[in-house]
Amino acid sequence: MGKATVIDFTNQKGGVTKTTSAIAFGSVLAREGYKVLIGDFDPQGNSTYSLIGEYSQRKDESGNSLPGILRAIIDDTVSLADVVQETGLENLHIAPMEKKVMGRSVQLGKILDNTDIDVIKREFANSGVLDYYDYILLDHGPKIHGFEETACLVASDYVLTPTTARALDMSGLIELIEYVKEVKKYNPNLAFLGAFFTLINKSKVNEWNKAKEYRDKYGDTFMKAFIPQESLVGLLEEGEFLIEHSKKAIRGYEDLVEESLAKIENLEKSKNRKEVVNNV
Ligand SMILES: Nc1ncnc2c1ncn2[C@@H]1O[C@H](COP(=O)(O)OP(=O)(O)OP(=O)(O)O)[C@@H](O)[C@H]1O
Ligand SMILES: [Mg+2]
Secondary structure (H helix, E strand, O other), X not given: OOOOEEEEEOOOOOOOOHXXXXXXXXXXXXXXXXXXXXXXXXXXXXXXXXXXXXXXXXXXXXXXXXXXXXXXXXXXXXXXXXXXXXXXXXOEEEEOOOOEEOOEEOOHHHHOOOOOOOHHHHHHHHOOHXXXXXXXXXXXXXXXXXXXXXXXXXXXXXXXXXXXXXXXXXXXXXXXXXXXXXXXXXXXXXXXXXXXXXXXXXXXXXXXXXXXXXXXXXXXXXXXXXXEOOOOOOOOOOOOOHHHHOHHHHHHHHHHHHHHHHHHXXXXXXXXXXXXXXXX
């Protein structure tokens, strides 16, 4: 297949399982035989650590730190394809966060011209990763309006937003959906795929009722699939996969993947219909 669909896992709230969800969603897809790349754009490097350990400590033969995703975006001589690492799961790769670029902590926005908002999209296209992978999933820190986060939206096709019923503040979600609409002026292809509930504990009746109430009230904004809370053994430990540890949560992610792929297929059909109509 190839010609990747790019999905941005984003929410300005912290600790709502963005990283866990990107990895679990990717693991389910990879197990189904799709080629998947996780792009770690979070300076905390949690998805990198979880999948391949402390990448920023690795050195080449000359003792220099290895380039990661930031270097590939910043430096024209380093391709994103060259920094990609295999993980313990077949078909699941990661473009790791290196934390430091040439000895300095960086934020893309501090180095690059803040108006070059296509910088990540261009690297995806030029490095060949869009042609090679079926899905590219982007992980972030808890922010949406920054330069990096915006450049990720510009490089994406869809946005998926994990949220807890506890943390859910509809105004935050509405703000995110509005921001996605704003970014459409740079990337008309971008669409909000949906928000989904995570860390759901049905025995906490108030929370569960609140989640159901939101799903009923806001219809298509929320996915039907939800992810139960489960005591997870070493979830974010190096090289350990949720898929191997948590039957219930992973079933939730399987439902989410199935629902997301069906929704994407429908949205693609309507995008194509619109293009046909516009071209007539
Ligand atoms: N289904 C689950 N059940 C129980 N705990 C979970 C589940 N999914 C994730 N967690 C735990 O919840 C915590 C937050 O998850 P995670 O790091 O993925 O969130 P995040 O949104 O990426 O956080 P940040 O904003 O810091 O990037 C982690 O300790 C993780 O192990
Ligand atoms: Mg995270």
